[in-house]
Amino acid sequence: MLLAADTVVTPLAVGPGWVEVAGDRIAGAGTGAPPRPADVDLGDAVLVPGFVDMHVHGGAGAAFPDGDPDQALHAVRFHRAHGTTTMMASLVAAAPADLLRAVDALAGLVADGELAGVHLEGPWLAGARCGAHDPRQLRDPDPGELERLLRAGHGAVRMVTLAPERAGGLDAVRRIVDAGAIAALGHTDATYALTRSAVAAGARVGTHLFNAMAPVHHREPGPAVALLEDSRVTVELVTDGLHVHPALWEHVLRSTGGGRVAAVTDAMAAAGMPDGQYHLGALRVTVTDRVARVADTGTIAGSTATTDALFANVVRHAALPREEALARAVAMTAGTPAQALGLADVGAIEAGRRADLVVLDPDLRVREVYRAGVRLTPVPLAG
CATH class of the missing domain: 3.20.20.140 (Metal-dependent hydrolases)
Known part of the structure; x- marks a missing residue:
């Protein structure tokens, strides 16, 4: 699965970019246009770990x-x-x-x-x-x-x-x-x-x-x-x-x-x-x-x-x-x-880490959450 967004925050850069997910892991991430057409175009979203x-x-x-x-x-x-x-x-x-x-x-x-x-x-x-x-x-x-x-x-x-x-x-x-x-x-x-x-x-x-x-x-x-x-x-x-x-x-x-x-x-x-x-x-x-x-x-x-x-x-x-x-x-x-906490497989959008991702709207409100590459079932966000 290849995701693209107007803003992707990785350890190396912040800006338009993409993240590729393979199974429960991040297979790659980068800035600019994705290497192939995105499976999921998140548009104006902010994508963070x-x-x-x-x-x-x-x-x-x-x-x-x-x-x-x-x-x-x-x-x-x-x-x-x-x-x-x-x-x-x-x-x-x-x-x-x-x-x-x-x-x-x-x-x-x-x-x-x-x-x-x-x-x-x-x-x-x-x-x-x-x-x-x-x-x-x-x-x-x-x-x-x-x-x-x-x-x-x-x-x-x-x-x-x-x-x-x-x-x-x-x-x-x-x-x-x-x-x-x-x-x-x-x-x-x-x-x-x-x-x-x-x-x-x-x-x-x-x-x-x-x-x-x-x-x-x-x-x-x-x-x-x-x-x-x-x-x-x-x-x-x-x-x-x-x-x-x-x-x-x-x-x-x-x-x-x-x-x-x-x-x-x-x-x-x-x-x-x-x-x-x-x-x-x-x-x-x-x-x-x-x-x-x-x-x-x-x-x-x-x-x-x-x-x-x-x-x-x-x-x-x-x-x-x-x-x-x-x-x-x-x-x-x-x-x-x-x-x-010594958790080397989470905490960043980086190849090899677990595919935990949060999709935020431009006002930084949660749109979607992925954990280990699986999009979580939407639930009402109380509070």
């Missing part, structure tokens, strides 16, 4: 922390309809037995390729920066519990977010890395120096940068500065316009060069749903005007965003020519998160 969301808790009324495979697949299909062809299932702080149960329940979806892995966001987080996590479930990392979770579901856990200042935090970072998972730092009051030590120990991701972490201070730069200054670290940003001001994410992109920033939704079950009452783990969440907050505290509780909306926000706020803005948005929503 499938989005990769490394931090999402659910959507369409379903929550990954509930550990229900059928509901999890419902959330996966909802986000795919919005262009996210690869995603992690993020859990929240919970009791040891509940976390093990959730990981085991989702492991089959990981083995089947429906999920790229499980992300443990907690329970080893700072009480003062708990955000939308149940403070009663926060604790220091216990080596035995950590080992059981890392082994659960035949290694379904791909990433773990923790606060390195918790007792045993640095040892936990080392164990996570030794197990082949990604150690991420977040929900933390760690100092600049301690954050640097955690990165030296192997941490490679900053979880939703600026949110639920000690702020920058002129005498104590804190975790954000330490994460930003190390070229080995990928930093997450929730580019929904609520979690982080666009001026700040633009500053981060300029200071890092953009290749280390992954846009994440941090979406919870209310994504794509009407305002109302929901839950995130054990906490009640109220959604008003599409903003999710913990009912008892008013703390922001993840988001109701989808990655196509993040993509459009990044392009809209970029003080760049449209071609450059599109290339940067693709890096943030596909290339960089894929690289951070």
Whole structure:
């Protein structure tokens, strides 16, 4: 199948081009006129790689922390309809037995390729920066519990977010890395120096940068500065316009060069749903005007965003020519998160990669989604 579009975003160029799909792979891609008449002429569309969301808790009324495979697949299909062809299932702080149960329940979806892995966001987080996590479930990392979770579901856990200042935090970072998972730092009051030590120990991701972490201070730069200054670290940003001001994410992109920033939704079950009452783990969440907050505290509780909306926000706020803005948005929503997760077969329109493609209209709204070369059955795009 040969597709052509007015705008194709590849690692080499942005402009009129074509993509050839053979089976579940991209056989070739190029600029200008296709080598033969296109089987599918997408006209004025913008063709980009499938989005990769490394931090999402659910959507369409379903929550990954509930550990229900059928509901999890419902959330996966909802986000795919919005262009996210690869995603992690993020859990929240919970009791040891509940976390093990959730990981085991989702492991089959990981083995089947429906999920790229499980992300443990907690329970080893700072009480003062708990955000939308149940403070009663926060604790220091216990080596035995950590080992059981890392082994659960035949290694379904791909990433773990923790606060390195918790007792045993640095040892936990080392164990996570030794197990082949990604150690991420977040929900933390760690100092600049301690954050640097955690990165030296192997941490490679900053979880939703600026949110639920000690702020920058002129005498104590804190975790954000330490994460930003190390070229080995990928930093997450929730580019929904609520979690982080666009001026700040633009500053981060300029200071890092953009290749280390992954846009994440941090979406919870209310994504794509009407305002109302929901839950995130054990906490009640109220959604008003599409903003999710913990009912008892008013703390922001993840988001109701989808990655196509993040993509459009990044392009809209970029003080760049449209071609450059599109290339940067693709890096943030596909290339960089894929690289951070070690997924070499997704994240770019490039020969040999899986044929995950998103067809956007000129206003960057999703028209069609292809996953592994198969056009997904259209579904109503809630939200």
